[in-house]
Amino acid sequence: MSLSKSVLLPRLAVNAVISRAIQTTAKAQSGHHIEYYWGHERAAGREIVGHGVSGEPTYQDRLDYWYPALRFRVDDATISPLRQKEKSDWKNLTPEEKKLLYRYSFKQTLAEFEAPNGYWKLIASICFSVLSLATFYAVLLNHFVYPAIPPTFDNDYKEAAVERMLVLEKGQFLGPAKYYDYENNRWKK
Template identity: 85%
Template sequence: MSLSKSLLFPRLRTGYFVVRAIQTTPSVSSGHHIEHWWGHEKAAGREIVGHGVSGEPTYQDRLDYWYPAIRFRLDDDVSKPLRVKEKNDWKNLTPEEKKILYRYSFKQTLAEFEAPNGYWKLIASVVFFVLSLGTFYAVFLNHFVYPALPPTFDNDYKEAAVERMLTLEKGQFLGPAKYYDYENNRLISLRNYAFNLVLGLLVLSTIKLN
């Protein structure tokens, strides 16, 4: 068995997925983490500077709560002298030293946080992919799964049904016959129907007044 298969088949066991579902450590050691959120696995050794949004020792960049509970980076030989120096007058700190202190406490500035990152392209691609997948699935169902539509959905049948209603309901005040001109064999537009209705009401009111 090759090395790739020997690594793949043990992971296909059901027990492996159950165990991995309840584990909190990453399955593969990697330096990649979520960009704007660091959980408990990276909180060790970082100074807790506040309550945070939830009271947990986690780092998270949030626009509505810009005060994480821990610092972004661990203190090292570069930041430790500056931590002592910042306890005194900040006028003694140079702009570069202030920037270093900021970068050790926060991952990015507010301008960097609000800058467009192109993530909308990924969201749009996923949305269009789901829509296209649903469309193709609906087409597949209509052509290969669902039975054919009954003949009552054909246009010829609908036209015949309308003609039957016009014939049987001739002279009625309500229904399709009200909007059909039997003398000219055509439908009456709503504008003409409204005009004729208003004109008829005016004539009736004039007759009653006389």
């Protein structure tokens, strides 16, 4: 638990007696803040073999930190004799025994961990669903919401507007009239 109980349960923080009665683990002082130390309770009977990424006894398959703090499985009657045999020379172990030792310590091999898992199919289906919904929404808006295109966007209207400007601005030295030949009734070259 990374948050203190006073943050999670503010009403209980008021009464120190109730707060201490609910508290199940001892507080461990680490640096400038207080954390709750769970120790072997979180390990669930598995052997702690290292420090781990964050210093807590957890098991995670990670590519950047290969060695978890716990073994993957709890030692049972199958693996106990192998653990004793493991302490001597490894040349005495068979390949099957080595694989069994590995499987009790780690969940996956590196090849299994890096193997593709098909998760891309879910991501692709979500992307295509969002794209299809966005397309449907745009078509819906264009068909039912937005008004028709105004007639000022038509080419005929634009040509008529240019002709009006030529007639009204005849003789001016700026604008479209500058590029129009009124005597030959065409654009200047």
